[in-house]
Amino acid sequence: MDTKKVTNNTEGLVFNIVHGSFVDGYGIRTTVFLKGCPLRCKWCCNPEGQKSKPELKYTASLCNGCMKCIEVCPADAIKKVITESGEKISVNRALCTDCFKCIDSCFTGALDRFGKYYTVDELFDVVRRDMNYYRSSGGGVTIGGGEASIQSEFALAFIKKCKENFIHVAVDTCGYTVSEQAFNVLAEADLLLYDLKGMDAEHHIRDTGKSNELIIANLKRLDALNIPIIIRLPLIPGHTDSDDTIIKTAQLLSSLKSLDRVDLMNYHEYGKVKYAQLGIDYKLSLKALTEEHLSEIAGIFGEYSIKTQIGG
Ligand code: SF4
Ligand code: SF4
Missing domain, CATH: 3.20.20.70 (Aldolase class I)
Incomplete structure (x- = not known):
């Protein structure tokens, strides 16, 4: 080998x-x-x-709707959405640059990474x-x-x-x-x-x-x-x-x-x-x-x- x-x-x-x-x-x-x-x-x-490549992982059931991730995203890729289980977020994958800054702002583990x-x-x-x-x-x-x-x-x-x-x-x-x-x-x-x-x-x-x-x-x-x-x-x-x-x-x-x-x-x-x-x-x-x-x-x-x- x-x-x-x-x-x-x-x-x-x-x-x-x-x-x-x-x-x-x-x-x-x-x-x-x-x-x-x-x-x-x-x-x-x-x-x-x-x-x-590493990828962003978002688990909606863990999101508490604090919206801290929206504040730190440099690509404006995250927006608030209203769902049956309350306020959550949605990530626009076309805008996301996989910088992963949002993960550090998320204390519930809703945002994480694969890889x-x-x-x-x-x-x-x-x-x-x-x-x-x-x-x-x-x-x-x-x-x-x-x-x-x-x-x-x-x-x-x-x-x-x-x-x-x-x-x-x-x-x-x-x-x-x-x-x-x-x-x-x-x-x-x-x-x-x-x-x-x-x-x-x-x-x-x-x-x-x-x-x-x-x-x-x-x-x-x-x-x-x-x-x-x-x-x-x-x-x-x-x-x-x-x-x-x-x-x-x-x-x-x-x-x-x-x-x-x-x-x-x-x-x-x-x-x-x-x-x-x-x-x-x-x-x-x-x-x-x-x-x-x-x-x-x-x-x-x-x-x-x-x-x-x-x-x-
Ligand atoms: S920081 Fe985490 S818990 Fe807060 S809105 Fe974003 S994904 Fe949801
Ligand atoms: S990985 Fe970076 S660009 Fe993508 S949603 Fe999170 S903060 Fe925004």
Whole structure:
């Protein structure tokens, strides 16, 4: 791995750290979410992970209407609004320059930010506190996002640091890497959590903004490296759940030699609140797949001798 350009003082932009996760790989894990993603999936449940910069977070339920933030905003981006639950604010994102001056004036926590910079050493200090859980459960650290490989220099240096300390590293990826260095982030993983969002290139562009060709090509390259792979399949009604899509996915996966299992990720709207905090409309409104439909999909994979798990 080439990490000559980076040091442990290299900074990465992190938008969340989850301790004690059972759903991001083997054992008990600490999952670090890096900001920035090349895709724009319509069903994304981490919209705060898409942009590669810190963003203003406004939680209306915490706002007490004191209006102190309006006084400090240099861009005139905040205005008072009357809502059913009293006086609140509204942020004009087109005017906001992300200076974050308003956050310091807000004592209720209604204004905050998505995204904090850590050096490799600072982030490692956070994850090493869970070392006993990794050791006792066969767990480790998972790097996700956003897209884990997009801050490739930082991710490579962080993986190196974890490995020097004998911590298992899983990388959760959309598989869309635009540089060889980004691909190397995936190649350095001990375990890959690899998202597949459909087999049809045109539909993939419609739903994510990018073609799936590079994603499938990278999956085949990684398979040759003998890294265990868990495929994560978001099942979005009317987008990724047709029998045709599932059969084509199973056909592709049955040719892999490093495949461990496929996680069937049912549609949910847990991320909706974060769209509101970013001032973005949540456009999808779908019904999750039934238990019966999930069982049918698991059955199709079973016909190709592929193990499945509901959820990840
Ligand atoms: S400073 Fe905070 S609590 Fe006061 S109006 Fe602004 S967002 Fe609401
Ligand atoms: S981040 Fe800066 S520009 Fe944006 S609303 Fe807050 S004070 Fe105004």
